[in-house]
Amino acid sequence: xxxxxxxxxxxxxxxxxxxxxxxxxxxxxxxxxxxxxxxxxxxxxxxxxxxxxxxxxxxxxxxxxxxxxxxxxxxxxxxxxxxxxxxxxxxxxxxxxxxxxxxxxxxxxxxxxxxxxxxxxxxxxxxxxxxxxxxxxxxxxxxxxxxxxxxxxxxxxxxxxxxxxxxxxxxxxxxxxxxxxxxxxxxxxxxxxxxxxxxxxxxxxxxxxxxxxxxxxxxxxxxxxxxxxxxxxxxxxxxxxxxxxxxxxxxxxxxxxxxxxxxxxxxxxxxxxxxxxxxxxxxxxxxxxxxxxxxxxxxxxxxxxxxxxxxxxxxxxxxxxxxxxxxxxxxxxxxxxxxxxxxxxxx
Amino acid sequence: xxxxxxxxxxxxxxxxxxxxxxxxxxxxxxxxxxxxxxxxxxxxxxxxxxxxxxxxxxxxxxxxxxxxxxxxxxxxxxxxxxxxxxxxxxxxxxxxxxxxxxxxxxxxxxxxxxxxxxxxxxxxxxxxxxxxxxxxxxxxxxxxxxxxxxxxxxxxxxxxxxxxxxxxxxxxxxxxxxxxxxxxxxxxxxxxxxxxxxxxxxxxxxxxxxxxxxxxxxxxxxxxxxxxxxxxxxxxxxxxxxxxxxxxxxxxxxxxxxxxxxxxxxxxxxxxxxxxxxxxxxxxxxxxxxxxxxxxxxxxxxxxxxxxxxxxxxxxxxxxxxxxxxxxxxx
Numbered sequence: 288x289x290x291x292x293x294x295x296x297x298x299x300x301x302x303x304x305x306x307x308x309x310x311x312x313x314x315x316x317x318x319x320x321x322x323x324x325x326x327x328x329x330x331x332x333x334x335x336x337x338x339x340x341x342x343x344x345x346x347x348x349x350x351x352x353x354x355x356x357x358x359x360x361x362x363x364x365x366x367x368x369x370x371x372x373x374x375x376x377x378x379x380x381x382x383x384x385x386x387x388x389x390x391x392x393x394x395x396x397x398x399x400x401x402x403x404x405x406x407x408x409x410x411x412x413x414x415x416x417x418x419x420x421x422x423x424x425x426x427x428x429x430x431x432x433x434x435x436x437x438x439x440x441x442x443x444x445x446x447x448x449x450x451x452x453x454x455x456x457x458x459x460x461x462x463x464x465x466x467x468x469x470x471x472x473x474x475x476x477x478x479x480x481x482x483x484x485x486x487x488x489x490x491x492x493x494x495x496x497x498x499x500x501x502x503x504x505x506x507x508x509x510x511x512x513x514x515x516x517x518x519x520x521x522x523x524x525x526x527x528x529x530x531x532x533x534x535x536x537x538x539x540x541x542x543x544x545x546x547x548x549x550x551x552x553x554x555x556x557x558x559x560x561x562x563x564x565x566x567x568x569x570x571x572x573x574x575x576x577x578x579x580x581x582x583x584x585x586x587x588x589x590x591x592x593x594x595x596x597x598x599x600x601x602x603x604x605x606x607x608x609x610x611x612x613x614x615x616x617x618x619x620x621x622x623x624x625x626x627x628x629x630x631x632x633x634x
Numbered sequence: 635x636x637x638x639x640x641x642x643x644x645x646x647x648x649x650x651x652x653x654x655x656x657x658x659x660x661x662x663x664x665x666x667x668x669x670x671x672x673x674x675x676x677x678x679x680x681x682x683x684x685x686x687x688x689x690x691x692x693x694x695x696x697x698x699x700x701x702x703x704x705x706x707x708x709x710x711x712x713x714x715x716x717x718x719x720x721x722x723x724x725x726x727x728x729x730x731x732x733x734x735x736x737x738x739x740x741x742x743x744x745x746x747x748x749x750x751x752x753x754x755x756x757x758x759x760x761x762x763x764x765x766x767x768x769x770x771x772x773x774x775x776x777x778x779x780x781x782x783x784x785x786x787x788x789x790x791x792x793x794x795x796x797x798x799x800x801x802x803x804x805x806x807x808x809x810x811x812x813x814x815x816x817x818x819x820x821x822x823x824x825x826x827x828x829x830x831x832x833x834x835x836x837x838x839x840x841x842x843x844x845x846x847x848x849x850x851x852x853x854x855x856x857x858x859x860x861x862x863x864x865x866x867x868x869x870x871x872x873x874x875x876x877x878x879x880x881x882x883x884x885x886x887x888x889x890x891x892x893x894x895x896x897x898x899x900x901x902x903x904x905x906x907x908x909x910x911x912x913x914x915x916x917x918x919x920x921x922x923x924x925x926x927x928x929x930x931x932x933x934x935x936x937x938x939x940x941x942x943x944x945x946x947x948x949x950x951x952x953x954x955x956x957x958x959x960x961x962x963x964x965x
Contacts, residue, residue: 374760420942426949428899430703434886435942442935449931551883554705554764567758599775599878606768613762614755 320564323612324579331583335590342593349470355585356464356474357540357549358556360533363485364526366560366577370489370502371522372569373429377417378530379552380440385409385531387444390453390544399457407531413440414527418520437553444546454543464540474536481529486574498522502570558609559584584608647955648896648948652911655944656918663922671925678804682796684917685806686869690884691891691913692817692906693861696854698892699834701901702752702759704858706744708884709770711866712876714740716774718867719783719876722792730792738863744770745859749852767885775878785874796871806868813861818906830854834901890941891916896948915944 335342342348361378368375389406393399413436420432466473489495500508501515509515538544557567563580565572584605591601643650664671690707697704714737722733744766751762785793800808821827832840833850841847870876895912897904919940923933 420946424946424949426952427945430889430899431893431945432942434889434893435938435945438886438890438938439935439942442932442938445931445934554767558761558764561761561764567760597775599772601772602768602775603772606765606772609768610751610757610762610765613757613765614751 321573321576321579323615324563324576324583327583327612328579328586331587331590335586335593338590338594342590346470349472349475351586351589352475352478353464353472353540354589355581356472356478357533357537358552358559359478359581359585360481360536361526361529361552361556362559362563362577362581363481363574364522364529365556366563366565366572366574367485367489367498367522368429368526369557369560369565369567370498370569370572371519372502372505372567373421373519373522374557374567375414375417375429375433375523375526376553376557377413377433377437377440378526378556379549380437380444381410381413381527381530382534382537382549382552383546384413384440384444386534386538386544386548387448387453387546389535389538391447393456394453399460403535406535407528410527410529410531410534411524412527414524414530415520417527418523421523422516422519441546448544448546450546452543452545456538456542460539461542462539464536482574482578489574494518494521499570502566555584558605562609562612647951649905649908649911651948651951652894652896652908652915652944656911656915659915659918659922663918663926666926667922671922676921676925678807680917680921681810681914682804682806682872683921684913685804685810686865686872687887687891687917688810688910688913689813689861689865689868690888691895691909692813693858693865694888694892695817695895695897695904695906695909696821696830697759697858698889698897698899699830699901699904700851700854701834701837702851702854703889703899704748704763704855705760705885706748706763706767706770707858707862707888708881709767709774710741710744710859710862711869711884712878712880712882713744713770713774713777713866714738714863715866715870715876715880716777716783716878718863719788719870720777722789723783723787726787726789727791730795733792734795734864734867737867738860741859741861741863741866742856743859745856745862746852748859749855752855753848753851771878771882774880778876778878780878783870783876788871788874788876793871793874796868806872809864809868813864814906814910821906826850826853831902834903836902887916894941894944 385406388409389402392405393402497513559580560577563577717740718733718737751757752759798805829845829850833847837847891913895909919937
């Protein structure tokens, strides 16, 4: 959370009362990061509209979400990981490994439901391994641990499937990604519930507050009785589990699994979380912001695709957008401290 | 005398443990491959393969010591090399040194942009370089326009940079040795080098003691850019093809080499000899696994496992040394 302004009032008998909650201020309300994202989302949509007049119908807008739902599933648990001041670059490899395990179990003749549970279990175990290594060896930074597990997990997927792919899943499995209720794809409904769940977890439970506390200072959180190790393991396990969910969605969308799926997804996922206002140094961020950022990046990509922009241009635009948005607070600070700006704003 | 040796041992524990791992690995591979590993040709091959990675690792070390990280190094390598090779393709026969200089200039500008983003705009290094990675990679694709620059288009004089020899040693190795000597001198003997360590230990106290931290940060990212430009050219020269996706994911190899070499991601620690050993260890793994007939599908997992195990072993050793040092202290 940003600096909170604590109001102190001194009453006549000398006792001080500190305002428990922040006073509502319209200025502060509109200066929130989320408003920036809303504006960006509107801008992106206007841009898309000008790119194609056919853009503005409900079916189109809802269908477009399918392109980025697989990444969106992992953004929320990733936000938790970042909130702790840690990072997890192994999520894409966990996706590949769980998809591979699912394919292999299915190929071995087990029903699809068993294969899917196998994928979920794989993801959970992978995430838990990340968390446990970090907790057991505290000097190791999460960047390094997940960097090496990233290589290992995808390596295991490569050992299992080599260059083969597994396909031929039952028809209903394909409908996970393709199916709809009315006009709304199943995946979108799932994401909405996931976002609500994570928003509740982060903003309304003790667990969420403890995550914030750990992000601000692990040592302080530990001394105030937070079981930091346990929370870290839980958060990493969550990231693993939801990577497996994303893997199932992705496999359903592509109707086959290969060990090289989801390559490079981790960076996109981190980019979405960061654009949503989640700080990679920990202790900062909200689920609402992350959700909006998913939509901004997702629809921007979709719109650039509508304009027939090449994927190279899309890369450049997304990269520039990421830098511009995170640069704004720094820009305010570095420009705000220069003499000419002070003179300008004094009057 | 004894205590001196002991001190030498405990202060170089990281490097010594790496050397031990390397010796064990070399003997094991030598034994398993029937004597094909420790032959002069293979060792020369191995070092030539590792040279590019080693050069990059030096640049990354500067950045990581300041507590930052640069994910865009692979993209800068491709960007610099692509621009250099495009110029070469359009003007066949220009001297190799100009191609290298162009690539390094592109790297310098790219690195400077990273530096400004990190130091002046206060963007977290991982985010800033994640963004610029996309941008540089995108521009590289645009420069390449979907086509490859092949060996024939590069010309023999350019390709001889990677195949030629100087005093009987492959040029790549010579360049890497020069880079390492310069880097070792820079980090230990110059004031700027020591400032990099100071910024990494605590940016705040470095600033308070009069170091212009912004300039130091900008310097390390720019240096990395220049080094990446050089390394990118050597890379395409060695493999004889420049394309849009050259070196995709290379940043992870470079970071792994640094970490194996004992550069702490939190900043402040890391030494040039360690990074050299880390790069060589990774190079040895890459070279040795095909020699002892490990299937290529197994290589990634084994490489990852060895990286993980060695950093865990390293922290265990470190922890042990620290505990012993605490016990020895008289209270």
